[in-house]
Amino acid sequence: MNPISLICILAGVSLNACAQLLLKAGVNAVGHFEFTRANILPIGWKLATQLPIIGGLTCYVFSVVVWIVGLSRVDVSIAYPMLSLGYVVNAFAAWYLFGEVLSMQRLIGIGIILIGVLVLARS
Template sequence: MNYLLLGVNILMLVCGQVLWKVGMSKVDFRISFKGIMNTLFNPYIFSGGIIYVFATVIWLYLLSKEQLSSIYPLQSLCYIVGAFAGVIIFNESLTISKILGLLLLFAGAVLVGMK
């Protein structure tokens, strides 16, 4: 059950990042009070933040049930899911070096996940 929740947590984190990426493409970000407020209250940025709040609640639950040294490295799967989200949603490129890096991340996550 905890690994299912970890999967949900990973998907929520990636969804939050995707929403933030979409939101940032729709705002003219400036380092000023008004610029920061406009960015934070952009519907995509705000929604991504809300998803992160719920993902954090799940993460806190997982920390209370599992070893940090086991579950924290598994969150590197966010990078893999995020990379594929970038390719699928934003038409980003997936180079050989990115693929090799993602495979290494996956292999590391598998090794850490083995108890």
């Protein structure tokens, strides 16, 4: 994989991870909710007007564009597993930004993911 291809793939992964974090921030701002017939429109409107959610959806759009460019350069059997790097980024970002727990079991899983991505990238 050449440097430009790697940049496209990593940019797609980063944008996707950023989208998840922004969506979580937007949902946190709204708080816990249940969709019922009575509140589907008010909750839907609250969600649709949260700037972090709008930003997250925008990141998704850009991530798809960048991902398509990356897929035009890299085999899908190499590119698709790289998406798992988003789990690693999001785990640490969620710990830092939202106070989510990084247990030993999660850290071991992250290590396994990183080893797998390294093996794939070198193939």
